Amino acid sequence: MSDQNHPIQGDQLQAYLDDALDAAARAEIQDHLEICPDCREQLARLETLSSHLENLPELDLSKDLSGLVISRLEEENSLSPAITWTLVIEAIAAGGVIAALIPAFQAAGWLPQFREFRLTLSAAINVFLTQLASSWLVWWAGLKLQLNQLIGTAPALKGLAPGNLSPWILIGSASILAVIINGLLLGRGTLPGSNQNQMQP
Amino acid sequence: MAVHGESALIQRVQKGDLDAYGEIVREYQGSVFNVCLRVLGNIQEAEDLTQEAFLRAYRNISQYDPSRPFGPWMRVLAANLCYNHLKKARLVRVPLEDERGLPNQNPQRGPENFLEISQEHQELYQKIWELPENQRVALELYHFQGLSYQEMAREMNIPLNTVRSHLYRARQKLASALEEE
Numbered sequence: 001m002s003d004q005n006h007p008i009q010g011d012q013l014q015a016y017l018d019d020a021l022d023a024a025a026r027a028e029i030q031d032h033l034e035i036c037p038d039c040r041e042q043l044a045r046l047e048t049l050s051s052h053l054e055n056l057p058e059l060d061l062s063k064d065l066s067g068l069v070i071s072r073l074e075e076e077n078s079l080s081p082a083i084t085w086t087l088v089i090e091a092i093a094a095g096g097v098i099a100a101l102i103p104a105f106q107a108a109g110w111l112p113q114f115r116e117f118r119l120t121l122s123a124a125i126n127v128f129l130t131q132l133a134s135s136w137l138v139w140w141a142g143l144k145l146q147l148n149q150l151i152g153t154a155p156a157l158k159g160l161a162p163g164n165l166s167p168w169i170l171i172g173s174a175s176i177l178a179v180i181i182n183g184l185l186l187g188r189g190t191l192p193g194s195n196q197n198q199m200q201p
Numbered sequence: 202m203a204v205h206g207e208s209a210l211i212q213r214v215q216k217g218d219l220d221a222y223g224e225i226v227r228e229y230q231g232s233v234f235n236v237c238l239r240v241l242g243n244i245q246e247a248e249d250l251t252q253e254a255f256l257r258a259y260r261n262i263s264q265y266d267p268s269r270p271f272g273p274w275m276r277v278l279a280a281n282l283c284y285n286h287l288k289k290a291r292l293v294r295v296p297l298e299d300e301r302g303l304p305n306q307n308p309q310r311g312p313e314n315f316l317e318i319s320q321e322h323q324e325l326y327q328k329i330w331e332l333p334e335n336q337r338v339a340l341e342l343y344h345f346q347g348l349s350y351q352e353m354a355r356e357m358n359i360p361l362n363t364v365r366s367h368l369y370r371a372r373q374k375l376a377s378a379l380e381e382e
Contacts (some may be wrong), residue, residue, distance in 0.1 A: 011369045018343075020350055045376040053344045056322055060314045063233040065248065068224035068311060069255045077219075113329050 008032050211267045233279045240283040242330035254279035287334045329377040336371035
C-alpha cells in the first residue's frame with residue numbers, strides 16, 4: 001500500500017472505512033477491493049484496530065473532583081463582585097479625572113506665565129492625556145474580563161455583557177477621543193496667541 | 202442520567218446553581234478524565250485538566266445548548282483544552298532530540314485499575330501515549346468522541362487534509378503495533 005503507483009492509497013481506504021467518500025469514489029474502491037488482496041488486508045487491519053479501540057476499557061479516576069471544582073467556583077463567585085465593583089469605580093474615577101483635567105490643562109495654557117511655553121505645554125498635555133486615555137483603556141479591558149465572568153453567571157444579563165463590544169469599537173472610540181482632544185487643544189491654542197498679539201503695544 | 206433530568210440540571214446550572222453543577226461534575230468526571238488521560242498520558246496532568254475543563258465549562262455554560270446532550274460537548278471541550286495545553290507545553294519545552302512528544306509519565310504509576318486491565322489493553326494504551334500529540338488528539342476526537350473530519354479540522358484549527366493525515370498515521374502505527382504483539 002506504500003506503493004505510490006497503487007491505484008488506491010491508504011488514506012483513501014481510511015476514508016472508505018470512515019464512510020467519508022462520495023458514492024462514486026466508494027464504488028470505485030469497492031470494485032478495487034474485489035480484485036486486490038493487499039487492500040483487503042489493509043482494510044481488515046484498520047477494522048481490527050477500530051474494534052480494539054472501541055473495546056478499550058476506561059481507567060478509574062482515583063478521587064472525586066467535584067468538591068474541588070465547586071469550591072473553586074464558589075471562590076471565584078465570591079471574589080467577582082468585589083473585584084468588579086472596584087474596577088467599575090476605578091474606571092469611572094479615571095474617566096472623571098480625564099474629563100476634569102482636559103479643561104484644567106487648557107486653562108493653564110492661558111495663564112500669562114505660561115504664554116512663552118504654550119506650544120511646549122500643549123505637546124506635554126497631549127502626551128499626558130494620551131497616557132491617561134491608554135491607562136483608562138487598560139482599566140476597561142480588565143473590567144470587561146470581570147464583568148463577563150459576573151454576567152456569565154446571570155443569563156438574564158447576557159445581552160449586557162461587555163464582551164459583546166468589539167475591540168475595534170474601543171479602538172475607534174479612543175481614536176475619536178484623541179482627535180477631539182487634539183482639536184480642542186489646537187483650537188484653544190490659537191486664542192492666547194492672537195490675544196497676545198493684540199495686547200502688544 | 203436521564204436526558205430530561207440532565208436538561209433540568211443544566212438549566213439550574215445556567216441560573217447559577219452550584220449544587221446542580223456538582224451533580225453534573227460527579228456524573229461526567231470519569232469520562233472527562235479518560236479523555237484527558239488518553240490525550241495527555243499523565244495522571245496528574247489529566248486530573249488537573251479535568252478540573253480545569255469543568256471550570257471552563259461552567260464559565261461558558263451560557264453558550265451550551267441544553268437541547269443537546271451535555272456529555273459529548275463536555276468531552277470535546279476537554280479534548281480541546283488538552284490539545285491547547287500540549288501545544289503551549291511544546292512551545293515552552295526545551296527541544297528534545299526525540300520530537301515525537303512522548304508522554305512524560307510512567308503509565309505503571311497510572312490509575313488503580315490500570316494493572317487490572319488485560320495486557321493487550323495496557324499495551325494499546327502505551328502505544329497511544331507514544332503517538333505524537335497531534336495524532337493522539339486526532340485519534341481521540343475521531344475514535345472516542347465520534348467527530349467527523351470537518352468537525353475535527355474546526356476543533357484542531359488545522360486543514361482537513363492534515364486531519365486525515367494525522368489520523369492515518371496514528372492508525373498505521375497502532376495497527377502495526379497490534380500486529381507485533
